[in-house]
C-alpha cells in the first residue's frame with residue numbers, strides 16, 4: 089500500500105482543448121452534416137462499430153481485465169483491448185488502472201482521483217481538466233510486467249491517434265466519406281463514450297440504489313448500466329470489485345459479463361473470478377438490516393412517535409429474528425461445505441444448499457413486508473406510525 093501523497097493542482101490544457109473540439113464538432117458538426125448530406129448506411133456502421141469496440145475495450149478491457157484482473161485472456165484479446173481502448177482517449181491503461189485502483193482503495197477521500205465529495209462536475213470530468221491528484225504506478229506493478237501495456241503507455245499518442253482518429257478516417261476515406269468518419273466515428277463517438285464512462289464516477293456515485301453497502305457513495309443505476317455495457321451496477325462493483333460481473337443477477341443488463349462468459353465458453357478467457365452467492369446474499373441482507381436499524385434509530389428520536397414505536401418495534405424484532413435464523417443457517421452451510429469440500433460429497437452439499445435457500449426465502453417473505461414499510465418516504469412512514477398509535 090502506498091502512502092497518500094499531497095495532491096498536485098494544475099490545469100491540463102490539452103484535455104480542456106480536446107474536450108472542447110470534440111464536443112463542438114459533435115454538437116454542431118454532426119447535425120449540420122446530416123442536414124446537408126444525410127447519413128449513409130456506411131457512416132452509421134462505422135460509427136456503431138467504433139462506439140461498441142472502444143466502449144467495450146474500456147469496460148471489459150481497461151476496467152475488468154486490466155484494472156481489476158477479474159479474468160485472464162490471450163495476448164490477441166489483450167492487444168485488441170489496448171488498441172481500441174487507446175482509441176477512447178482515456179489515457180494509457182497503466183495510468184487509467186492506477187487511478188482506478190486508487191479510486192477503489194481511497195474512495196470518497198482526497199486520495200480518490202475522482203472523489204465525488206468534490207462535486208458532481210469534478211467527479212464527472214473536472215478531474216481530467218483540473219488535475220488535483222498524483223499518478224503513482226506503485227499499485228500497477230503487475231501491469232508493468234506486460235510489454236504490450238508498457239508499449240501502449242510509452243507511445244500512447246501514437247496508439248490513440250492511430251486507432252482513434254487515423255484508422256476510422258482512413259476507412260471512411262476509402263469509401264469517400266472521410267469527413268463523415270471524422271465527425272461521427274471520431275468526434276461524436278468520443279463525446280458519447282466519454283460521458284457514458286464519466287457517468288459511472290458522477291451519477292453512479294450520487295443516484296441509485298445501495299443494494300449491497302449503504303455506507304458508501306457508489307450506487308446501482310440500471311439506466312447508466314444500459315449506457316455502459318453493464319457498468320452501472322456500481323454499488324455491487326464497489327462491494328465485490330474482483331467479480332467479473334457488475335450486474336450480478338441473471339436478468340441485469342451486463343453485456344460485458346456476457347462477453348467475458350462467452351469468451352470463457354469458447355476457450356478465449358479463463359480464471360473468471362466470482363464472489364460466492366452466499367457472500368453476495370449476506371452482504372445484501374446486511375445492507376437491508378443496517379438500513380432498517382438506521383431508520384429505527386432516527387424514528388426513536390421523534391417525540392411524536394413515542395406511542396407508535398411499540399407497533400414498529402414488534403415488527404422490527406420479527407424481521408431481525410428471521411435474519412438471525414438465516415445467518416445461523418449460513419454458518420451451518422459454511423461448516424458443511426468446509427467439511428465436505430475435500431470429499432466432494434455432492435448429495436450433502438446440495439442438501440445444505442436447499443436448506444439454505446428455503447430459510448432464505450422464509451426470511452425474504454417476512455422481509456418483503458418490512459421492505460415495503462421502510463421504503464416509504466420517512467414523512468409518510470411517520471404519519472403511518474402516528475395513525476397506528478392513534
Ligand SMILES: [Zn+2]
Nearest residue numbers: 191289306322
Ligand atoms: Zn466508483
Ligand SMILES: [Zn+2]
Nearest residue numbers: 156188325329
Ligand atoms: Zn472498478
